[in-house]
Amino acid sequence: MERGVLAACCLVGVAAALGCRGREEDRPGEPIVATVGTATITAxxxxxxxxxQAPFIRARYTTLERKQEFLNGLIQFEVLAQEAQRRGLDxxxxxxxxxxxxIVQRMIRQVTEELKPPSETEVRQYYDEHRSEFVRPEQVRLNHVFLASAQGDARRAQVKAEALALVARARAQQAELRQRGFEELARERSDDATSKQMGGDLGPRTAEELTQAWGAALAQAAFALQAPNELGPLVETEKGFHLVMLRLRQAGLHxxxxxxxxxxxxxxLAERRTQALEALVKQLRERVPIHIEESVxxxxQPAAATAP
Structure with missing residues:
Protein backbone atom coordinates (compact mmCIF):
# COMPACT_ATOMS: atom_id res chain seq x y z
CA MET A 1 0.00 0.00 0.00
CA GLU A 2 2.77 2.44 0.98
CA ARG A 3 4.69 1.67 -2.20
CA GLY A 4 1.62 2.31 -4.33
CA VAL A 5 1.07 5.69 -2.70
CA LEU A 6 4.71 6.65 -3.13
CA ALA A 7 4.66 5.60 -6.76
CA ALA A 8 1.55 7.68 -7.35
CA CYS A 9 3.20 10.71 -5.70
CA CYS A 10 6.22 10.25 -7.92
CA LEU A 11 4.09 9.94 -11.03
CA VAL A 12 2.22 13.16 -10.27
CA GLY A 13 5.42 15.02 -9.41
CA VAL A 14 7.13 13.87 -12.58
CA ALA A 15 4.14 14.74 -14.73
CA ALA A 16 4.26 18.26 -13.35
CA ALA A 17 7.93 18.44 -14.27
CA LEU A 18 7.18 17.40 -17.90
CA GLY A 19 9.08 14.13 -17.67
CA CYS A 20 12.67 13.25 -18.49
CA ARG A 21 12.60 12.51 -22.22
CA GLY A 22 15.81 12.40 -24.18
CA ARG A 23 17.96 10.26 -26.42
CA GLU A 24 21.30 8.73 -25.59
CA GLU A 25 23.08 10.53 -28.45
CA ASP A 26 21.81 13.89 -27.14
CA ARG A 27 23.79 13.50 -23.89
CA PRO A 28 27.11 11.87 -24.72
CA GLY A 29 29.01 10.68 -21.69
CA GLU A 30 26.11 10.93 -19.24
CA PRO A 31 25.42 7.71 -17.29
CA ILE A 32 22.06 6.25 -18.27
CA VAL A 33 19.79 4.86 -15.58
CA ALA A 34 17.15 3.42 -17.89
CA THR A 35 16.15 3.23 -21.57
CA VAL A 36 12.45 3.47 -22.38
CA GLY A 37 11.82 2.89 -26.07
CA THR A 38 13.67 5.62 -27.93
CA ALA A 39 14.07 7.75 -24.80
CA THR A 40 16.58 7.58 -21.98
CA ILE A 41 16.60 8.58 -18.33
CA THR A 42 20.06 9.70 -17.26
CA ALA A 43 21.44 9.75 -13.74
CA GLN A 53 10.43 16.12 -4.04
CA ALA A 54 9.80 17.33 -0.51
CA PRO A 55 12.66 16.60 1.91
CA PHE A 56 10.69 14.03 3.90
CA ILE A 57 9.96 12.13 0.66
CA ARG A 58 13.55 12.32 -0.59
CA ALA A 59 14.74 10.81 2.68
CA ARG A 60 12.92 7.57 1.85
CA TYR A 61 14.91 6.88 -1.30
CA THR A 62 18.25 5.75 0.09
CA THR A 63 18.20 2.03 -0.68
CA LEU A 64 18.38 0.46 -4.15
CA GLU A 65 14.89 -0.98 -3.74
CA ARG A 66 13.38 2.43 -2.96
CA LYS A 67 15.33 4.05 -5.78
CA GLN A 68 13.85 1.48 -8.16
CA GLU A 69 10.38 2.47 -6.94
CA PHE A 70 11.05 6.10 -7.82
CA LEU A 71 12.52 5.11 -11.18
CA ASN A 72 9.38 3.08 -11.84
CA GLY A 73 7.38 6.29 -11.54
CA LEU A 74 9.59 7.97 -14.15
CA ILE A 75 9.23 4.98 -16.46
CA GLN A 76 5.45 4.97 -16.04
CA PHE A 77 5.33 8.60 -17.01
CA GLU A 78 7.56 8.04 -20.03
CA VAL A 79 5.55 5.13 -21.45
CA LEU A 80 2.34 7.15 -20.97
CA ALA A 81 3.91 10.17 -22.67
CA GLN A 82 5.08 8.07 -25.63
CA GLU A 83 1.63 6.52 -26.01
CA ALA A 84 -0.04 9.94 -25.82
CA GLN A 85 2.28 11.17 -28.56
CA ARG A 86 1.58 8.06 -30.66
CA ARG A 87 -2.12 8.93 -30.43
CA GLY A 88 -1.40 12.45 -31.68
CA LEU A 89 -2.40 14.15 -28.43
CA ASP A 90 0.66 16.40 -28.62
CA ILE A 103 6.72 28.58 -22.65
CA VAL A 104 5.48 32.12 -21.96
CA GLN A 105 5.84 31.48 -18.23
CA ARG A 106 9.32 30.08 -18.83
CA MET A 107 10.31 33.13 -20.90
CA ILE A 108 9.03 35.50 -18.22
CA ARG A 109 11.02 33.62 -15.61
CA GLN A 110 14.08 33.76 -17.83
CA VAL A 111 13.73 37.52 -18.27
CA THR A 112 13.23 38.19 -14.56
CA GLU A 113 16.01 35.84 -13.43
CA GLU A 114 18.48 37.87 -15.48
CA LEU A 115 17.77 40.99 -13.41
CA LYS A 116 20.32 42.04 -10.85
CA PRO A 117 19.14 42.40 -7.23
CA PRO A 118 19.07 45.95 -5.86
CA SER A 119 22.33 47.22 -4.42
CA GLU A 120 22.91 48.34 -0.84
CA THR A 121 22.91 51.94 -2.08
CA GLU A 122 19.50 51.53 -3.76
CA VAL A 123 18.02 49.93 -0.66
CA ARG A 124 19.31 52.73 1.56
CA GLN A 125 18.04 55.38 -0.85
CA TYR A 126 14.56 53.83 -0.81
CA TYR A 127 14.62 53.72 2.98
CA ASP A 128 15.60 57.39 3.20
CA GLU A 129 12.98 58.48 0.65
CA HIS A 130 10.18 56.48 2.35
CA ARG A 131 11.27 56.91 5.94
CA SER A 132 7.72 57.61 7.12
CA GLU A 133 6.84 53.98 6.31
CA PHE A 134 9.46 52.71 8.74
CA VAL A 135 9.96 55.44 11.35
CA ARG A 136 6.96 57.34 12.68
CA PRO A 137 6.38 58.92 16.09
CA GLU A 138 3.43 57.93 18.23
CA GLN A 139 0.16 59.63 17.33
CA VAL A 140 -3.13 60.31 19.07
CA ARG A 141 -6.48 61.11 17.52
CA LEU A 142 -8.49 63.63 19.50
CA ASN A 143 -11.82 65.35 19.60
CA HIS A 144 -11.71 68.74 21.22
CA VAL A 145 -14.07 71.55 22.05
CA PHE A 146 -12.28 74.89 21.94
CA LEU A 147 -13.50 77.99 23.72
CA ALA A 148 -11.53 80.96 22.48
CA SER A 149 -10.26 83.48 25.03
CA ALA A 150 -6.80 84.97 24.59
CA GLN A 151 -4.56 85.97 27.47
CA GLY A 152 -5.66 89.37 28.81
CA ASP A 153 -9.27 88.93 27.66
CA ALA A 154 -11.62 90.53 30.18
CA ARG A 155 -14.04 87.63 29.75
CA ARG A 156 -11.40 84.93 30.27
CA ALA A 157 -12.60 83.98 33.78
CA GLN A 158 -16.17 83.75 32.52
CA VAL A 159 -15.13 81.56 29.57
CA LYS A 160 -13.16 79.32 31.92
CA ALA A 161 -16.21 78.86 34.14
CA GLU A 162 -18.28 77.90 31.07
CA ALA A 163 -15.59 75.45 29.98
CA LEU A 164 -15.54 73.79 33.40
CA ALA A 165 -19.30 73.41 33.24
CA LEU A 166 -18.99 71.74 29.82
CA VAL A 167 -16.38 69.32 31.18
CA ALA A 168 -18.78 68.35 33.97
CA ARG A 169 -21.55 67.91 31.41
CA ALA A 170 -19.36 65.62 29.29
CA ARG A 171 -18.28 63.55 32.30
CA ALA A 172 -21.90 63.00 33.30
CA GLN A 173 -22.54 61.07 30.08
CA GLN A 174 -22.19 57.32 30.01
CA ALA A 175 -18.96 56.08 28.43
CA GLU A 176 -20.69 54.35 25.48
CA LEU A 177 -22.55 57.58 24.60
CA ARG A 178 -19.71 59.96 25.33
CA GLN A 179 -18.23 60.20 21.83
CA ARG A 180 -21.53 61.05 20.18
CA GLY A 181 -22.37 63.56 22.89
CA PHE A 182 -18.91 65.11 22.69
CA GLU A 183 -19.20 65.51 18.92
CA GLU A 184 -22.57 67.19 19.30
CA LEU A 185 -21.10 69.50 21.92
CA ALA A 186 -18.25 70.45 19.55
CA ARG A 187 -20.68 71.29 16.74
CA GLU A 188 -22.78 73.30 19.15
CA ARG A 189 -20.12 75.29 20.99
CA SER A 190 -16.55 74.90 19.70
CA ASP A 191 -14.79 78.00 18.36
CA ASP A 192 -12.42 75.93 16.19
CA ALA A 193 -13.94 76.43 12.75
CA THR A 194 -11.71 73.78 11.15
CA SER A 195 -12.81 70.84 13.31
CA LYS A 196 -16.23 72.05 14.49
CA GLN A 197 -18.29 70.45 11.73
CA MET A 198 -16.40 67.18 12.19
CA GLY A 199 -17.39 66.94 15.83
CA GLY A 200 -14.08 68.39 17.01
CA ASP A 201 -12.03 65.65 15.33
CA LEU A 202 -8.41 66.81 14.97
CA GLY A 203 -7.28 63.68 13.14
CA PRO A 204 -4.08 61.74 13.96
CA ARG A 205 -1.44 64.09 15.37
CA THR A 206 2.02 63.70 16.81
CA ALA A 207 3.07 65.54 19.95
CA GLU A 208 5.08 67.94 17.82
CA GLU A 209 2.12 68.69 15.55
CA LEU A 210 -0.21 69.34 18.49
CA THR A 211 2.37 71.61 20.09
CA GLN A 212 2.78 73.64 16.92
CA ALA A 213 -0.97 73.97 16.42
CA TRP A 214 -2.23 74.51 19.99
CA GLY A 215 0.68 74.59 22.41
CA ALA A 216 2.63 72.20 24.63
CA ALA A 217 -0.07 72.04 27.32
CA LEU A 218 -2.60 70.48 24.93
CA ALA A 219 -0.04 68.02 23.58
CA GLN A 220 0.92 66.94 27.09
CA ALA A 221 -2.70 66.46 28.14
CA ALA A 222 -3.52 64.52 24.96
CA PHE A 223 -0.68 62.04 25.32
CA ALA A 224 -1.53 61.49 28.98
CA LEU A 225 -4.86 59.92 27.91
CA GLN A 226 -4.84 56.14 27.50
CA ALA A 227 -8.29 54.71 26.72
CA PRO A 228 -10.73 55.54 23.90
CA ASN A 229 -13.45 58.02 24.96
CA GLU A 230 -11.35 59.05 27.97
CA LEU A 231 -11.82 62.71 28.89
CA GLY A 232 -8.90 64.82 29.94
CA PRO A 233 -8.90 67.72 32.40
CA LEU A 234 -9.65 71.19 31.12
CA VAL A 235 -6.59 72.44 29.24
CA GLU A 236 -5.73 76.14 29.39
CA THR A 237 -3.55 77.66 26.65
CA GLU A 238 -2.76 81.16 25.47
CA LYS A 239 -5.55 80.88 22.93
CA GLY A 240 -8.28 79.72 25.28
CA PHE A 241 -9.66 76.53 26.85
CA HIS A 242 -9.86 73.00 25.48
CA LEU A 243 -12.01 70.04 26.36
CA VAL A 244 -10.23 66.95 25.01
CA MET A 245 -11.35 63.38 24.47
CA LEU A 246 -9.16 60.57 23.14
CA ARG A 247 -10.42 58.58 20.18
CA LEU A 248 -7.41 56.30 19.70
CA ARG A 249 -3.67 55.99 20.13
CA GLN A 250 -1.40 54.82 17.34
CA ALA A 251 1.93 53.36 18.35
CA GLY A 252 5.02 54.71 16.69
CA LEU A 253 7.22 52.80 14.25
CA HIS A 254 10.94 52.38 14.73
CA LEU A 269 13.17 43.60 -7.25
CA ALA A 270 9.43 43.09 -7.84
CA GLU A 271 9.17 46.62 -9.24
CA ARG A 272 12.19 45.95 -11.44
CA ARG A 273 10.59 42.76 -12.77
CA THR A 274 7.35 44.57 -13.57
CA GLN A 275 9.21 47.33 -15.40
CA ALA A 276 11.30 44.83 -17.35
CA LEU A 277 8.22 42.90 -18.50
CA GLU A 278 6.37 46.09 -19.43
CA ALA A 279 9.35 47.24 -21.47
CA LEU A 280 9.60 43.85 -23.21
CA VAL A 281 5.89 43.77 -24.05
CA LYS A 282 6.04 47.34 -25.38
CA GLN A 283 9.01 46.46 -27.57
CA LEU A 284 7.31 43.32 -28.91
CA ARG A 285 4.01 45.12 -29.61
CA GLU A 286 5.89 47.70 -31.66
CA ARG A 287 7.53 44.92 -33.64
CA VAL A 288 4.37 42.91 -34.37
CA PRO A 289 1.48 44.32 -36.51
CA ILE A 290 -1.70 44.36 -34.40
CA HIS A 291 -5.22 45.07 -35.66
CA ILE A 292 -8.36 44.83 -33.53
CA GLU A 293 -11.82 44.22 -35.00
CA GLU A 294 -13.92 46.15 -32.52
CA SER A 295 -17.24 45.05 -34.05
CA VAL A 296 -16.32 41.39 -33.56
CA GLN A 301 -20.63 37.80 -24.85
CA PRO A 302 -19.48 35.91 -21.74
CA ALA A 303 -21.46 32.88 -20.64
CA ALA A 304 -24.33 33.68 -18.30
CA ALA A 305 -23.61 33.10 -14.64
CA THR A 306 -25.21 29.99 -13.21
CA ALA A 307 -27.21 30.06 -10.01
CA PRO A 308 -25.29 28.86 -6.95
Whole structure:
Protein backbone atom coordinates (compact mmCIF):
# COMPACT_ATOMS: atom_id res chain seq x y z
CA MET A 1 0.00 0.00 0.00
CA GLU A 2 2.77 2.44 0.98
CA ARG A 3 4.69 1.67 -2.20
CA GLY A 4 1.62 2.31 -4.33
CA VAL A 5 1.07 5.69 -2.70
CA LEU A 6 4.71 6.65 -3.13
CA ALA A 7 4.66 5.60 -6.76
CA ALA A 8 1.55 7.68 -7.35
CA CYS A 9 3.20 10.71 -5.70
CA CYS A 10 6.22 10.25 -7.92
CA LEU A 11 4.09 9.94 -11.03
CA VAL A 12 2.22 13.16 -10.27
CA GLY A 13 5.42 15.02 -9.41
CA VAL A 14 7.13 13.87 -12.58
CA ALA A 15 4.14 14.74 -14.73
CA ALA A 16 4.26 18.26 -13.35
CA ALA A 17 7.93 18.44 -14.27
CA LEU A 18 7.18 17.40 -17.90
CA GLY A 19 9.08 14.13 -17.67
CA CYS A 20 12.67 13.25 -18.49
CA ARG A 21 12.60 12.51 -22.22
CA GLY A 22 15.81 12.40 -24.18
CA ARG A 23 17.96 10.26 -26.42
CA GLU A 24 21.30 8.73 -25.59
CA GLU A 25 23.08 10.53 -28.45
CA ASP A 26 21.81 13.89 -27.14
CA ARG A 27 23.79 13.50 -23.89
CA PRO A 28 27.11 11.87 -24.72
CA GLY A 29 29.01 10.68 -21.69
CA GLU A 30 26.11 10.93 -19.24
CA PRO A 31 25.42 7.71 -17.29
CA ILE A 32 22.06 6.25 -18.27
CA VAL A 33 19.79 4.86 -15.58
CA ALA A 34 17.15 3.42 -17.89
CA THR A 35 16.15 3.23 -21.57
CA VAL A 36 12.45 3.47 -22.38
CA GLY A 37 11.82 2.89 -26.07
CA THR A 38 13.67 5.62 -27.93
CA ALA A 39 14.07 7.75 -24.80
CA THR A 40 16.58 7.58 -21.98
CA ILE A 41 16.60 8.58 -18.33
CA THR A 42 20.06 9.70 -17.26
CA ALA A 43 21.44 9.75 -13.74
CA UNK A 44 21.36 13.57 -13.80
CA UNK A 45 17.69 13.59 -14.85
CA UNK A 46 16.82 11.04 -12.20
CA UNK A 47 18.54 13.12 -9.51
CA UNK A 48 16.88 16.34 -10.72
CA UNK A 49 13.41 14.76 -10.44
CA UNK A 50 14.25 13.29 -7.05
CA UNK A 51 15.53 16.64 -5.75
CA UNK A 52 12.19 18.24 -6.66
CA GLN A 53 10.43 16.12 -4.04
CA ALA A 54 9.80 17.33 -0.51
CA PRO A 55 12.66 16.60 1.91
CA PHE A 56 10.69 14.03 3.90
CA ILE A 57 9.96 12.13 0.66
CA ARG A 58 13.55 12.32 -0.59
CA ALA A 59 14.74 10.81 2.68
CA ARG A 60 12.92 7.57 1.85
CA TYR A 61 14.91 6.88 -1.30
CA THR A 62 18.25 5.75 0.09
CA THR A 63 18.20 2.03 -0.68
CA LEU A 64 18.38 0.46 -4.15
CA GLU A 65 14.89 -0.98 -3.74
CA ARG A 66 13.38 2.43 -2.96
CA LYS A 67 15.33 4.05 -5.78
CA GLN A 68 13.85 1.48 -8.16
CA GLU A 69 10.38 2.47 -6.94
CA PHE A 70 11.05 6.10 -7.82
CA LEU A 71 12.52 5.11 -11.18
CA ASN A 72 9.38 3.08 -11.84
CA GLY A 73 7.38 6.29 -11.54
CA LEU A 74 9.59 7.97 -14.15
CA ILE A 75 9.23 4.98 -16.46
CA GLN A 76 5.45 4.97 -16.04
CA PHE A 77 5.33 8.60 -17.01
CA GLU A 78 7.56 8.04 -20.03
CA VAL A 79 5.55 5.13 -21.45
CA LEU A 80 2.34 7.15 -20.97
CA ALA A 81 3.91 10.17 -22.67
CA GLN A 82 5.08 8.07 -25.63
CA GLU A 83 1.63 6.52 -26.01
CA ALA A 84 -0.04 9.94 -25.82
CA GLN A 85 2.28 11.17 -28.56
CA ARG A 86 1.58 8.06 -30.66
CA ARG A 87 -2.12 8.93 -30.43
CA GLY A 88 -1.40 12.45 -31.68
CA LEU A 89 -2.40 14.15 -28.43
CA ASP A 90 0.66 16.40 -28.62
CA UNK A 91 -1.13 18.13 -31.51
CA UNK A 92 -4.40 18.54 -29.59
CA UNK A 93 -5.40 22.26 -29.48
CA UNK A 94 -5.81 22.19 -25.71
CA UNK A 95 -2.36 20.66 -25.30
CA UNK A 96 -0.86 23.20 -27.69
CA UNK A 97 -2.46 26.05 -25.75
CA UNK A 98 -1.14 24.67 -22.48
CA UNK A 99 2.31 24.44 -24.04
CA UNK A 100 2.11 28.06 -25.21
CA UNK A 101 1.23 29.16 -21.68
CA UNK A 102 4.12 27.15 -20.30
CA ILE A 103 6.72 28.58 -22.65
CA VAL A 104 5.48 32.12 -21.96
CA GLN A 105 5.84 31.48 -18.23
CA ARG A 106 9.32 30.08 -18.83
CA MET A 107 10.31 33.13 -20.90
CA ILE A 108 9.03 35.50 -18.22
CA ARG A 109 11.02 33.62 -15.61
CA GLN A 110 14.08 33.76 -17.83
CA VAL A 111 13.73 37.52 -18.27
CA THR A 112 13.23 38.19 -14.56
CA GLU A 113 16.01 35.84 -13.43
CA GLU A 114 18.48 37.87 -15.48
CA LEU A 115 17.77 40.99 -13.41
CA LYS A 116 20.32 42.04 -10.85
CA PRO A 117 19.14 42.40 -7.23
CA PRO A 118 19.07 45.95 -5.86
CA SER A 119 22.33 47.22 -4.42
CA GLU A 120 22.91 48.34 -0.84
CA THR A 121 22.91 51.94 -2.08
CA GLU A 122 19.50 51.53 -3.76
CA VAL A 123 18.02 49.93 -0.66
CA ARG A 124 19.31 52.73 1.56
CA GLN A 125 18.04 55.38 -0.85
CA TYR A 126 14.56 53.83 -0.81
CA TYR A 127 14.62 53.72 2.98
CA ASP A 128 15.60 57.39 3.20
CA GLU A 129 12.98 58.48 0.65
CA HIS A 130 10.18 56.48 2.35
CA ARG A 131 11.27 56.91 5.94
CA SER A 132 7.72 57.61 7.12
CA GLU A 133 6.84 53.98 6.31
CA PHE A 134 9.46 52.71 8.74
CA VAL A 135 9.96 55.44 11.35
CA ARG A 136 6.96 57.34 12.68
CA PRO A 137 6.38 58.92 16.09
CA GLU A 138 3.43 57.93 18.23
CA GLN A 139 0.16 59.63 17.33
CA VAL A 140 -3.13 60.31 19.07
CA ARG A 141 -6.48 61.11 17.52
CA LEU A 142 -8.49 63.63 19.50
CA ASN A 143 -11.82 65.35 19.60
CA HIS A 144 -11.71 68.74 21.22
CA VAL A 145 -14.07 71.55 22.05
CA PHE A 146 -12.28 74.89 21.94
CA LEU A 147 -13.50 77.99 23.72
CA ALA A 148 -11.53 80.96 22.48
CA SER A 149 -10.26 83.48 25.03
CA ALA A 150 -6.80 84.97 24.59
CA GLN A 151 -4.56 85.97 27.47
CA GLY A 152 -5.66 89.37 28.81
CA ASP A 153 -9.27 88.93 27.66
CA ALA A 154 -11.62 90.53 30.18
CA ARG A 155 -14.04 87.63 29.75
CA ARG A 156 -11.40 84.93 30.27
CA ALA A 157 -12.60 83.98 33.78
CA GLN A 158 -16.17 83.75 32.52
CA VAL A 159 -15.13 81.56 29.57
CA LYS A 160 -13.16 79.32 31.92
CA ALA A 161 -16.21 78.86 34.14
CA GLU A 162 -18.28 77.90 31.07
CA ALA A 163 -15.59 75.45 29.98
CA LEU A 164 -15.54 73.79 33.40
CA ALA A 165 -19.30 73.41 33.24
CA LEU A 166 -18.99 71.74 29.82
CA VAL A 167 -16.38 69.32 31.18
CA ALA A 168 -18.78 68.35 33.97
CA ARG A 169 -21.55 67.91 31.41
CA ALA A 170 -19.36 65.62 29.29
CA ARG A 171 -18.28 63.55 32.30
CA ALA A 172 -21.90 63.00 33.30
CA GLN A 173 -22.54 61.07 30.08
CA GLN A 174 -22.19 57.32 30.01
CA ALA A 175 -18.96 56.08 28.43
CA GLU A 176 -20.69 54.35 25.48
CA LEU A 177 -22.55 57.58 24.60
CA ARG A 178 -19.71 59.96 25.33
CA GLN A 179 -18.23 60.20 21.83
CA ARG A 180 -21.53 61.05 20.18
CA GLY A 181 -22.37 63.56 22.89
CA PHE A 182 -18.91 65.11 22.69
CA GLU A 183 -19.20 65.51 18.92
CA GLU A 184 -22.57 67.19 19.30
CA LEU A 185 -21.10 69.50 21.92
CA ALA A 186 -18.25 70.45 19.55
CA ARG A 187 -20.68 71.29 16.74
CA GLU A 188 -22.78 73.30 19.15
CA ARG A 189 -20.12 75.29 20.99
CA SER A 190 -16.55 74.90 19.70
CA ASP A 191 -14.79 78.00 18.36
CA ASP A 192 -12.42 75.93 16.19
CA ALA A 193 -13.94 76.43 12.75
CA THR A 194 -11.71 73.78 11.15
CA SER A 195 -12.81 70.84 13.31
CA LYS A 196 -16.23 72.05 14.49
CA GLN A 197 -18.29 70.45 11.73
CA MET A 198 -16.40 67.18 12.19
CA GLY A 199 -17.39 66.94 15.83
CA GLY A 200 -14.08 68.39 17.01
CA ASP A 201 -12.03 65.65 15.33
CA LEU A 202 -8.41 66.81 14.97
CA GLY A 203 -7.28 63.68 13.14
CA PRO A 204 -4.08 61.74 13.96
CA ARG A 205 -1.44 64.09 15.37
CA THR A 206 2.02 63.70 16.81
CA ALA A 207 3.07 65.54 19.95
CA GLU A 208 5.08 67.94 17.82
CA GLU A 209 2.12 68.69 15.55
CA LEU A 210 -0.21 69.34 18.49
CA THR A 211 2.37 71.61 20.09
CA GLN A 212 2.78 73.64 16.92
CA ALA A 213 -0.97 73.97 16.42
CA TRP A 214 -2.23 74.51 19.99
CA GLY A 215 0.68 74.59 22.41
CA ALA A 216 2.63 72.20 24.63
CA ALA A 217 -0.07 72.04 27.32
CA LEU A 218 -2.60 70.48 24.93
CA ALA A 219 -0.04 68.02 23.58
CA GLN A 220 0.92 66.94 27.09
CA ALA A 221 -2.70 66.46 28.14
CA ALA A 222 -3.52 64.52 24.96
CA PHE A 223 -0.68 62.04 25.32
CA ALA A 224 -1.53 61.49 28.98
CA LEU A 225 -4.86 59.92 27.91
CA GLN A 226 -4.84 56.14 27.50
CA ALA A 227 -8.29 54.71 26.72
CA PRO A 228 -10.73 55.54 23.90
CA ASN A 229 -13.45 58.02 24.96
CA GLU A 230 -11.35 59.05 27.97
CA LEU A 231 -11.82 62.71 28.89
CA GLY A 232 -8.90 64.82 29.94
CA PRO A 233 -8.90 67.72 32.40
CA LEU A 234 -9.65 71.19 31.12
CA VAL A 235 -6.59 72.44 29.24
CA GLU A 236 -5.73 76.14 29.39
CA THR A 237 -3.55 77.66 26.65
CA GLU A 238 -2.76 81.16 25.47
CA LYS A 239 -5.55 80.88 22.93
CA GLY A 240 -8.28 79.72 25.28
CA PHE A 241 -9.66 76.53 26.85
CA HIS A 242 -9.86 73.00 25.48
CA LEU A 243 -12.01 70.04 26.36
CA VAL A 244 -10.23 66.95 25.01
CA MET A 245 -11.35 63.38 24.47
CA LEU A 246 -9.16 60.57 23.14
CA ARG A 247 -10.42 58.58 20.18
CA LEU A 248 -7.41 56.30 19.70
CA ARG A 249 -3.67 55.99 20.13
CA GLN A 250 -1.40 54.82 17.34
CA ALA A 251 1.93 53.36 18.35
CA GLY A 252 5.02 54.71 16.69
CA LEU A 253 7.22 52.80 14.25
CA HIS A 254 10.94 52.38 14.73
CA UNK A 255 12.17 49.98 12.04
CA UNK A 256 15.89 50.26 11.39
CA UNK A 257 17.32 49.90 7.89
CA UNK A 258 18.84 46.56 8.86
CA UNK A 259 15.49 45.15 10.00
CA UNK A 260 13.67 46.02 6.74
CA UNK A 261 16.53 45.59 4.28
CA UNK A 262 15.23 42.27 2.97
CA UNK A 263 11.67 43.59 2.60
CA UNK A 264 12.84 46.65 0.68
CA UNK A 265 15.05 44.51 -1.55
CA UNK A 266 12.12 42.23 -2.43
CA UNK A 267 9.92 45.23 -3.18
CA UNK A 268 12.51 46.86 -5.42
CA LEU A 269 13.17 43.60 -7.25
CA ALA A 270 9.43 43.09 -7.84
CA GLU A 271 9.17 46.62 -9.24
CA ARG A 272 12.19 45.95 -11.44
CA ARG A 273 10.59 42.76 -12.77
CA THR A 274 7.35 44.57 -13.57
CA GLN A 275 9.21 47.33 -15.40
CA ALA A 276 11.30 44.83 -17.35
CA LEU A 277 8.22 42.90 -18.50
CA GLU A 278 6.37 46.09 -19.43
CA ALA A 279 9.35 47.24 -21.47
CA LEU A 280 9.60 43.85 -23.21
CA VAL A 281 5.89 43.77 -24.05
CA LYS A 282 6.04 47.34 -25.38
CA GLN A 283 9.01 46.46 -27.57
CA LEU A 284 7.31 43.32 -28.91
CA ARG A 285 4.01 45.12 -29.61
CA GLU A 286 5.89 47.70 -31.66
CA ARG A 287 7.53 44.92 -33.64
CA VAL A 288 4.37 42.91 -34.37
CA PRO A 289 1.48 44.32 -36.51
CA ILE A 290 -1.70 44.36 -34.40
CA HIS A 291 -5.22 45.07 -35.66
CA ILE A 292 -8.36 44.83 -33.53
CA GLU A 293 -11.82 44.22 -35.00
CA GLU A 294 -13.92 46.15 -32.52
CA SER A 295 -17.24 45.05 -34.05
CA VAL A 296 -16.32 41.39 -33.56
CA UNK A 297 -14.98 42.08 -30.08
CA UNK A 298 -18.19 43.87 -29.11
CA UNK A 299 -20.24 40.88 -30.22
CA UNK A 300 -18.47 38.44 -27.92
CA GLN A 301 -20.63 37.80 -24.85
CA PRO A 302 -19.48 35.91 -21.74
CA ALA A 303 -21.46 32.88 -20.64
CA ALA A 304 -24.33 33.68 -18.30
CA ALA A 305 -23.61 33.10 -14.64
CA THR A 306 -25.21 29.99 -13.21
CA ALA A 307 -27.21 30.06 -10.01
CA PRO A 308 -25.29 28.86 -6.95
Missing amino acids: AQYKARLDE KDPEVQEALRKL HSLESVKERIGSRL LDGV
